[in-house]
Amino acid sequence: MSTDKSIVFEVFYGVSSPWALLGAPRMEEIGKKYNLTVHLRPIVIIEANGGIPLRTRTDARQEYHALDLARCAKKLGVPMVPKPKFYPPPPGGISLGAQAIIRVQKMLGRGHPLVLAFSYAIQRCIWIDEGNYCDLEVLKSLGRQVGLPEDVVNKAIVDRRGDSEDEGVKEWQQNLKDAEALGIFGTPNYVVNGEIFWGQDRLDFVEDRVKELLAAGFKPT
Secondary structure, three states: OOOOOEEOEEEEEOOOOHHHHHHHHHHHHHHHHOOOOEEEEEOOOOHHHOOOOHHHOOHHHHHHHHHHHHHHHHHHOOOOOOOOOOOOOOOOOOOHHHHHHHHHHHHHOOOOHHHHHHHHHHHHHHHOOOOOOOOHHHHHHHHHHHOOOHHHHHHHOOOOOOOOOOHHHHHHHHHHHHHHHHOOOOOOEEEEOOEEEEOHHHHHHHHHHHHHHHHOOOEEO
């Protein structure tokens, strides 16, 4: 949360979330429009706050989820596969995709265009190309495709999920703690100075809030 008159724009999202995919272009557009640094903070659903993983929901809710997702994708012109091959991801902690995004961001810096491009490429891989984002070689290929330097690909896209002292794993755990403290339960959540906006269909409200803060003398960061 911001402690001065600056605007902090954070995105708490599941890398495999289809809604995060649909919101990614508009989220990036808002960042560019208002010169905001977009801080990507991969997480999973926060069950402690009432989040319910999709495959544990009732059949009726799963069916409506699929119907609503198809509607939204059609409206936005995104050719999503309704039930991609590698979704939902394997259960457990940090995914290789989330770990890779965190590491790339740590190396290149928050808001770097290649960080956003890499994240979006992973999302498209899952939901449009039906690729396996839990495979290191697939992730490395995506990194190269968006233009990540080879040293970043080799150093950032690695599997250290079992290393509790690893900086990438620590940041993942901190993301989860911060998300729970903020009251986040689902994804994506767009957070402006600690205020949460759940869902890609709330990005209009995100932009409204940013404009309010700018009018009140806050500065983009």
